[in-house]
Amino acid sequence: MAPSAALPEPNPSAVPAFYQATLDALPSCVALIDSVGDIIAVNAAWRRFGEENGLADPAHGVGRNYLEICETARHPDGAAVAAGLRALLAGAPGPFRHEYECPSPAGAAWGRLSALRLEPPGLPAPCVMILHDDVTARREAERGLREIAAGLLLAEDAERRRIGRELHDGVAQQLTAARLMLGRFAANDGDPATGPLAEAANVLSAAIVELRTLSYLLHPPMLEPLGLAAALRQYAGGFSRRTGVAVTLDIETPFPRLSAAMEIALYRMAQEALDNVHRHSGSRRAEVALAVDHGLVRMTVRDYGAGLADGSEAGGAGLQGMRLRLQELGGGFRLADARPGLVVAAELPAPSSLFHSAS
Ligand SMILES: Nc1ncnc2c1ncn2[C@@H]1O[C@H](COP(=O)(O)OP(=O)(O)OP(=O)(O)O)[C@@H](O)[C@H]1O
Ligand SMILES: [Mg+2]
Known part of the structure:
Protein backbone atom coordinates (compact mmCIF):
# COMPACT_ATOMS: atom_id res chain seq x y z
CA MET A 1 0.00 0.00 0.00
CA VAL A 135 6.95 -10.76 5.93
CA THR A 136 6.77 -13.05 2.91
CA ALA A 137 9.56 -15.34 4.13
CA ARG A 138 7.87 -15.81 7.52
CA ARG A 139 4.47 -16.42 5.90
CA GLU A 140 5.94 -19.00 3.55
CA ALA A 141 7.78 -20.72 6.38
CA GLU A 142 4.51 -20.86 8.36
CA ARG A 143 2.64 -22.25 5.37
CA GLY A 144 5.39 -24.83 4.82
CA LEU A 145 5.21 -25.87 8.48
CA ARG A 146 1.41 -26.14 8.33
CA GLU A 147 1.66 -28.30 5.23
CA ILE A 148 4.25 -30.56 6.81
CA ALA A 149 2.22 -30.89 10.00
CA ALA A 150 -0.98 -31.58 8.05
CA GLY A 151 0.88 -34.15 5.92
CA LEU A 152 2.12 -35.84 9.08
CA LEU A 153 -1.41 -35.98 10.48
CA LEU A 154 -2.70 -37.54 7.27
CA ALA A 155 0.15 -40.06 7.26
CA GLU A 156 -0.57 -40.83 10.91
CA ASP A 157 -4.25 -41.40 10.08
CA ALA A 158 -3.41 -43.69 7.20
CA GLU A 159 -0.96 -45.64 9.38
CA ARG A 160 -3.40 -45.94 12.28
CA ARG A 161 -6.06 -47.26 9.94
CA ARG A 162 -3.64 -49.70 8.32
CA ILE A 163 -2.54 -51.07 11.71
CA GLY A 164 -6.16 -51.22 12.85
CA ARG A 165 -7.17 -53.28 9.78
CA GLU A 166 -4.17 -55.58 10.17
CA LEU A 167 -4.98 -56.22 13.82
CA HIS A 168 -8.62 -56.88 13.02
CA ASP A 169 -8.17 -59.01 9.96
CA GLY A 170 -4.95 -60.78 11.03
CA VAL A 171 -4.12 -61.30 14.69
CA ALA A 172 -7.71 -61.04 15.97
CA GLN A 173 -8.91 -63.67 13.46
CA GLN A 174 -6.07 -66.04 14.39
CA LEU A 175 -6.82 -65.65 18.10
CA THR A 176 -10.49 -66.31 17.43
CA ALA A 177 -9.60 -69.53 15.60
CA ALA A 178 -7.28 -70.59 18.48
CA ARG A 179 -10.05 -69.93 21.02
CA LEU A 180 -12.47 -72.09 19.03
CA MET A 181 -9.97 -74.96 18.95
CA LEU A 182 -9.30 -74.65 22.69
CA GLY A 183 -13.03 -74.73 23.29
CA ARG A 184 -13.27 -77.99 21.33
CA PHE A 185 -10.34 -79.56 23.19
CA ALA A 186 -11.86 -78.52 26.48
CA ALA A 187 -15.17 -80.14 25.52
CA ASN A 188 -13.49 -83.38 24.30
CA ASP A 189 -11.28 -83.66 27.41
CA GLY A 190 -14.20 -83.07 29.70
CA ASP A 191 -12.29 -80.03 31.00
CA PRO A 192 -14.52 -78.26 33.58
CA ALA A 193 -15.42 -74.57 33.10
CA THR A 194 -12.63 -73.68 35.59
CA GLY A 195 -10.08 -76.12 34.11
CA PRO A 196 -6.85 -74.99 32.43
CA LEU A 197 -8.15 -75.30 28.84
CA ALA A 198 -11.30 -73.31 29.60
CA GLU A 199 -9.22 -70.72 31.45
CA ALA A 200 -6.88 -70.39 28.46
CA ALA A 201 -9.97 -69.87 26.26
CA ASN A 202 -11.16 -67.12 28.63
CA VAL A 203 -7.78 -65.39 28.51
CA LEU A 204 -7.92 -65.56 24.72
CA SER A 205 -11.43 -64.11 24.74
CA ALA A 206 -10.28 -61.14 26.83
CA ALA A 207 -7.30 -60.59 24.49
CA ILE A 208 -9.64 -60.66 21.47
CA VAL A 209 -11.93 -58.03 23.02
CA GLU A 210 -8.94 -55.77 23.74
CA LEU A 211 -7.53 -56.23 20.25
CA ARG A 212 -10.90 -55.49 18.65
CA THR A 213 -11.29 -52.33 20.73
CA LEU A 214 -7.81 -51.19 19.79
CA SER A 215 -8.32 -51.98 16.13
CA TYR A 216 -11.64 -50.14 16.15
CA LEU A 217 -10.09 -47.05 17.76
CA LEU A 218 -7.34 -47.05 15.16
CA HIS A 219 -9.58 -47.82 12.22
CA PRO A 220 -13.20 -46.66 12.54
CA PRO A 221 -14.89 -49.37 10.50
CA MET A 222 -18.19 -47.52 9.92
CA LEU A 223 -16.63 -44.30 8.65
CA GLU A 224 -15.90 -45.24 5.06
CA PRO A 225 -18.96 -47.34 4.26
CA LEU A 226 -21.61 -45.49 6.28
CA GLY A 227 -20.25 -42.02 6.92
CA LEU A 228 -19.63 -39.68 9.81
CA ALA A 229 -23.04 -39.78 11.50
CA ALA A 230 -23.13 -43.58 11.76
CA ALA A 231 -19.47 -43.77 12.82
CA LEU A 232 -20.02 -41.18 15.56
CA ARG A 233 -23.08 -43.03 16.87
CA GLN A 234 -21.08 -46.23 17.08
CA TYR A 235 -18.07 -44.50 18.63
CA ALA A 236 -20.15 -42.69 21.26
CA GLY A 237 -21.75 -45.98 22.35
CA GLY A 238 -18.39 -47.71 22.77
CA PHE A 239 -16.86 -44.67 24.46
CA SER A 240 -19.67 -44.54 27.05
CA ARG A 241 -19.30 -48.25 27.80
CA ARG A 242 -15.52 -47.97 28.22
CA THR A 243 -15.43 -44.76 30.27
CA GLY A 244 -18.80 -44.41 32.00
CA VAL A 245 -19.24 -40.91 30.48
CA ALA A 246 -22.78 -40.62 29.08
CA VAL A 247 -22.81 -39.13 25.59
CA THR A 248 -25.87 -37.45 24.09
CA LEU A 249 -25.81 -37.12 20.31
CA ASP A 250 -27.67 -34.45 18.41
CA ILE A 251 -27.11 -35.23 14.73
CA GLU A 252 -29.32 -34.01 11.93
CA THR A 253 -31.05 -36.89 10.15
CA PRO A 254 -30.42 -37.72 7.42
CA PHE A 255 -26.91 -36.41 7.63
CA PRO A 256 -25.14 -35.93 4.28
CA ARG A 257 -21.94 -37.67 3.30
CA LEU A 258 -18.94 -35.32 3.26
CA SER A 259 -15.57 -35.68 1.62
CA ALA A 260 -13.41 -38.43 3.11
CA ALA A 261 -10.96 -35.80 4.41
CA MET A 262 -13.74 -33.88 6.19
CA GLU A 263 -15.27 -37.01 7.67
CA ILE A 264 -12.00 -38.26 9.11
CA ALA A 265 -11.08 -34.78 10.43
CA LEU A 266 -14.43 -34.39 12.24
CA TYR A 267 -14.37 -37.98 13.48
CA ARG A 268 -10.87 -37.58 14.91
CA MET A 269 -11.91 -34.28 16.44
CA ALA A 270 -14.85 -35.91 18.24
CA GLN A 271 -12.59 -38.76 19.36
CA GLU A 272 -9.99 -36.35 20.78
CA ALA A 273 -12.55 -34.02 22.38
CA LEU A 274 -14.35 -36.93 24.07
CA ASP A 275 -11.03 -38.38 25.17
CA ASN A 276 -10.25 -35.00 26.74
CA VAL A 277 -13.64 -34.96 28.48
CA HIS A 278 -12.82 -38.33 30.01
CA ARG A 279 -9.21 -37.52 30.92
CA HIS A 280 -9.37 -33.87 31.95
CA SER A 281 -12.86 -32.57 32.70
CA GLY A 282 -14.23 -34.83 35.43
CA SER A 283 -17.63 -34.52 33.73
CA ARG A 284 -19.89 -37.58 33.73
CA ARG A 285 -21.69 -36.49 30.58
CA ALA A 286 -20.95 -34.97 27.21
CA GLU A 287 -22.96 -33.77 24.23
CA VAL A 288 -21.95 -34.03 20.60
CA ALA A 289 -23.91 -31.97 18.07
CA LEU A 290 -23.43 -32.14 14.32
CA ALA A 291 -25.34 -30.12 11.73
CA VAL A 292 -25.03 -28.50 8.33
CA ASP A 293 -26.08 -24.89 8.37
CA HIS A 294 -25.74 -22.26 5.62
CA GLY A 295 -23.07 -24.22 3.81
CA LEU A 296 -21.09 -24.88 6.98
CA VAL A 297 -20.67 -28.15 8.78
CA ARG A 298 -20.68 -27.42 12.50
CA MET A 299 -19.70 -29.85 15.19
CA THR A 300 -19.58 -29.13 18.92
CA VAL A 301 -18.52 -31.30 21.83
CA ARG A 302 -19.60 -30.03 25.23
CA ASP A 303 -18.94 -31.28 28.73
CA TYR A 304 -20.03 -30.13 32.19
CA GLY A 305 -16.72 -30.47 33.99
CA ALA A 306 -13.89 -28.31 35.25
CA GLY A 307 -13.45 -26.21 32.09
CA LEU A 308 -10.15 -25.09 30.70
CA ALA A 309 -7.60 -23.74 33.17
CA ASP A 310 -5.77 -20.62 31.92
CA GLY A 311 -3.13 -21.49 29.33
CA SER A 312 -3.58 -25.25 29.75
CA GLU A 313 -4.68 -25.76 26.13
CA ALA A 314 -1.19 -24.96 24.93
CA GLY A 315 0.19 -28.12 26.54
CA GLY A 316 -0.92 -31.07 24.45
CA ALA A 317 -0.87 -32.28 20.88
CA GLY A 318 -4.60 -33.11 20.76
CA LEU A 319 -6.07 -29.62 20.47
CA GLN A 320 -3.26 -28.47 18.18
CA GLY A 321 -3.89 -31.45 15.90
CA MET A 322 -7.61 -30.60 15.76
CA ARG A 323 -6.84 -27.00 14.84
CA LEU A 324 -4.43 -28.04 12.11
CA ARG A 325 -6.76 -30.60 10.57
CA LEU A 326 -9.61 -28.10 10.39
CA GLN A 327 -7.45 -25.22 9.12
CA GLU A 328 -6.10 -27.47 6.40
CA LEU A 329 -9.68 -27.96 5.17
CA GLY A 330 -10.39 -24.21 5.23
CA GLY A 331 -12.27 -24.36 8.52
CA GLY A 332 -11.75 -23.28 12.09
CA PHE A 333 -11.94 -24.38 15.65
CA ARG A 334 -12.55 -22.59 18.93
CA LEU A 335 -12.79 -23.37 22.61
CA ALA A 336 -15.46 -21.66 24.68
CA ASP A 337 -15.86 -21.61 28.44
CA ALA A 338 -19.36 -22.98 29.08
CA ARG A 339 -19.46 -22.61 32.90
CA PRO A 340 -19.66 -25.37 33.82
CA GLY A 341 -17.54 -27.16 31.30
CA LEU A 342 -16.02 -26.58 27.93
CA VAL A 343 -17.38 -26.35 24.39
CA VAL A 344 -15.13 -27.39 21.54
CA ALA A 345 -16.65 -26.05 18.34
CA ALA A 346 -15.54 -26.76 14.79
CA GLU A 347 -16.69 -25.31 11.50
CA LEU A 348 -15.87 -26.49 8.01
CA PRO A 349 -17.09 -25.03 4.75
CA ALA A 350 -19.33 -27.58 3.06
CA PRO A 351 -19.98 -26.58 -0.52
CA SER A 352 -22.83 -28.63 -1.95
CA SER A 353 -20.44 -30.21 -4.45
CA LEU A 354 -18.89 -32.12 -1.56
CA PHE A 355 -22.08 -34.02 -0.76
CA HIS A 356 -22.52 -37.26 -2.62
CA SER A 357 -25.32 -39.13 -0.82
CA ALA A 358 -27.29 -39.16 2.42
CA SER A 359 -26.94 -41.68 5.27
N1 LIG B 1 -12.70 -30.96 28.18
C1 LIG B 1 -11.67 -30.44 28.88
N2 LIG B 1 -11.86 -30.03 30.16
C2 LIG B 1 -10.84 -29.51 30.88
N3 LIG B 1 -9.59 -29.32 30.40
C3 LIG B 1 -9.34 -29.71 29.14
C4 LIG B 1 -10.36 -30.27 28.30
N4 LIG B 1 -9.82 -30.54 27.10
C5 LIG B 1 -8.54 -30.16 27.18
N5 LIG B 1 -8.23 -29.68 28.39
C6 LIG B 1 -6.94 -29.12 28.85
O1 LIG B 1 -6.20 -28.75 27.69
C7 LIG B 1 -4.95 -29.44 27.68
C8 LIG B 1 -4.54 -29.72 26.27
O2 LIG B 1 -5.38 -30.72 25.69
P1 LIG B 1 -4.80 -31.62 24.51
O3 LIG B 1 -5.85 -32.53 24.06
O4 LIG B 1 -4.19 -30.70 23.52
O5 LIG B 1 -3.61 -32.39 25.21
P2 LIG B 1 -3.66 -33.62 26.22
O6 LIG B 1 -5.03 -34.21 26.23
O7 LIG B 1 -3.10 -33.15 27.53
O8 LIG B 1 -2.62 -34.61 25.57
P3 LIG B 1 -2.78 -35.39 24.19
O9 LIG B 1 -1.67 -34.85 23.35
O10 LIG B 1 -2.66 -36.82 24.56
O11 LIG B 1 -4.14 -35.05 23.62
C9 LIG B 1 -5.17 -30.65 28.54
O12 LIG B 1 -3.96 -31.12 29.08
C10 LIG B 1 -6.12 -30.15 29.60
O13 LIG B 1 -5.40 -29.46 30.61
MG1 LIG C 1 -6.00 -34.65 24.43
Missing part, protein backbone atom coordinates in the same frame (compact mmCIF):
# COMPACT_ATOMS: atom_id res chain seq x y z
CA ALA A 2 2.85 2.37 -0.83
CA PRO A 3 1.59 5.28 -2.98
CA SER A 4 1.49 4.31 -6.61
CA ALA A 5 -0.08 7.10 -8.72
CA ALA A 6 2.14 9.81 -10.19
CA LEU A 7 2.11 13.15 -8.37
CA PRO A 8 3.28 16.26 -10.12
CA GLU A 9 4.21 18.35 -7.06
CA PRO A 10 7.30 17.16 -5.16
CA ASN A 11 6.94 17.96 -1.49
CA PRO A 12 10.08 17.96 0.66
CA SER A 13 10.16 16.33 4.06
CA ALA A 14 8.63 18.60 6.68
CA VAL A 15 10.40 17.12 9.71
CA PRO A 16 13.60 18.26 11.45
CA ALA A 17 16.84 16.70 10.22
CA PHE A 18 17.28 14.67 13.42
CA TYR A 19 13.94 12.93 12.92
CA GLN A 20 14.65 12.37 9.24
CA ALA A 21 18.04 10.79 10.05
CA THR A 22 16.39 8.55 12.65
CA LEU A 23 13.73 7.44 10.17
CA ASP A 24 16.38 6.80 7.50
CA ALA A 25 18.24 4.49 9.87
CA LEU A 26 15.24 2.15 10.13
CA PRO A 27 15.21 -0.92 7.87
CA SER A 28 11.39 -0.84 7.47
CA CYS A 29 9.69 1.38 4.87
CA VAL A 30 8.46 4.22 7.08
CA ALA A 31 6.12 7.15 6.53
CA LEU A 32 5.01 9.73 9.04
CA ILE A 33 1.51 11.15 8.67
CA ASP A 34 0.00 14.16 10.41
CA SER A 35 -3.34 14.44 12.17
CA VAL A 36 -5.33 14.56 8.91
CA GLY A 37 -3.36 11.77 7.27
CA ASP A 38 -1.02 13.84 5.08
CA ILE A 39 2.39 12.23 4.64
CA ILE A 40 4.95 14.58 6.21
CA ALA A 41 8.05 12.41 5.84
CA VAL A 42 9.20 9.11 4.44
CA ASN A 43 12.48 7.31 5.08
CA ALA A 44 15.26 6.03 2.83
CA ALA A 45 13.85 2.47 2.70
CA TRP A 46 10.47 3.84 1.57
CA ARG A 47 12.12 5.89 -1.18
CA ARG A 48 14.22 2.92 -2.27
CA PHE A 49 11.12 0.74 -2.44
CA GLY A 50 9.41 3.31 -4.66
CA GLU A 51 12.39 3.52 -7.00
CA GLU A 52 12.84 -0.24 -7.22
CA ASN A 53 9.18 -0.71 -8.00
CA GLY A 54 8.95 2.02 -10.62
CA LEU A 55 6.65 4.31 -8.63
CA ALA A 56 6.72 7.61 -10.50
CA ASP A 57 6.24 10.09 -7.66
CA PRO A 58 9.49 12.06 -7.16
CA ALA A 59 8.33 13.15 -3.68
CA HIS A 60 7.61 9.51 -2.77
CA GLY A 61 4.17 10.45 -1.52
CA VAL A 62 5.17 13.32 0.78
CA GLY A 63 2.31 15.82 0.71
CA ARG A 64 -0.28 13.26 -0.31
CA ASN A 65 -2.99 12.01 1.99
CA TYR A 66 -2.22 8.45 3.04
CA LEU A 67 -5.78 7.74 4.18
CA GLU A 68 -7.09 8.66 0.73
CA ILE A 69 -4.39 6.57 -0.90
CA CYS A 70 -5.57 3.57 1.14
CA GLU A 71 -9.26 4.24 0.56
CA THR A 72 -8.89 4.63 -3.20
CA ALA A 73 -6.39 1.79 -3.62
CA ARG A 74 -7.72 -1.22 -5.44
CA HIS A 75 -6.30 -3.37 -2.65
CA PRO A 76 -9.05 -5.22 -0.74
CA ASP A 77 -7.51 -4.28 2.63
CA GLY A 78 -7.28 -0.54 1.86
CA ALA A 79 -10.47 0.44 3.69
CA ALA A 80 -9.57 -1.61 6.78
CA VAL A 81 -6.12 -0.02 6.96
CA ALA A 82 -7.57 3.49 6.57
CA ALA A 83 -10.08 2.76 9.33
CA GLY A 84 -7.33 1.48 11.64
CA LEU A 85 -5.21 4.59 11.02
CA ARG A 86 -8.19 6.92 11.51
CA ALA A 87 -8.90 5.22 14.84
CA LEU A 88 -5.28 5.79 15.91
CA LEU A 89 -5.44 9.44 14.94
CA ALA A 90 -8.69 9.75 16.90
CA GLY A 91 -6.93 8.51 20.03
CA ALA A 92 -7.15 4.69 19.97
CA PRO A 93 -4.23 3.33 22.00
CA GLY A 94 -2.70 1.17 19.26
CA PRO A 95 -0.37 0.05 17.89
CA PHE A 96 -2.41 -0.91 14.84
CA ARG A 97 -1.11 -3.91 12.92
CA HIS A 98 -2.28 -5.41 9.69
CA GLU A 99 -0.83 -8.07 7.40
CA TYR A 100 -1.73 -7.91 3.75
CA GLU A 101 -1.08 -9.81 0.58
CA CYS A 102 0.62 -7.96 -2.25
CA PRO A 103 0.00 -9.14 -5.77
CA SER A 104 3.37 -9.71 -7.39
CA PRO A 105 4.39 -11.27 -10.70
CA ALA A 106 6.89 -13.41 -8.77
CA GLY A 107 4.10 -14.96 -6.65
CA ALA A 108 2.28 -13.92 -3.51
CA ALA A 109 4.18 -11.53 -1.29
CA TRP A 110 3.12 -10.46 2.17
CA GLY A 111 3.60 -7.19 3.96
CA ARG A 112 2.95 -6.13 7.53
CA LEU A 113 1.86 -2.61 8.37
CA SER A 114 2.48 -1.43 11.91
CA ALA A 115 1.30 1.99 12.95
CA LEU A 116 1.76 3.88 16.17
CA ARG A 117 0.52 7.20 17.38
CA LEU A 118 3.21 9.66 18.44
CA GLU A 119 3.34 13.15 19.83
CA PRO A 120 7.03 14.02 19.29
CA PRO A 121 8.23 17.51 20.24
CA GLY A 122 8.67 19.77 17.23
CA LEU A 123 6.08 17.99 15.06
CA PRO A 124 2.37 18.64 14.64
CA ALA A 125 0.53 16.43 17.14
CA PRO A 126 -0.71 13.81 16.90
CA CYS A 127 1.09 12.05 14.12
CA VAL A 128 1.26 8.42 13.19
CA MET A 129 4.34 6.50 12.18
CA ILE A 130 3.58 3.79 9.62
CA LEU A 131 6.07 0.99 9.04
CA HIS A 132 5.85 -1.55 6.24
CA ASP A 133 7.85 -4.78 6.45
CA ASP A 134 8.13 -7.65 4.04
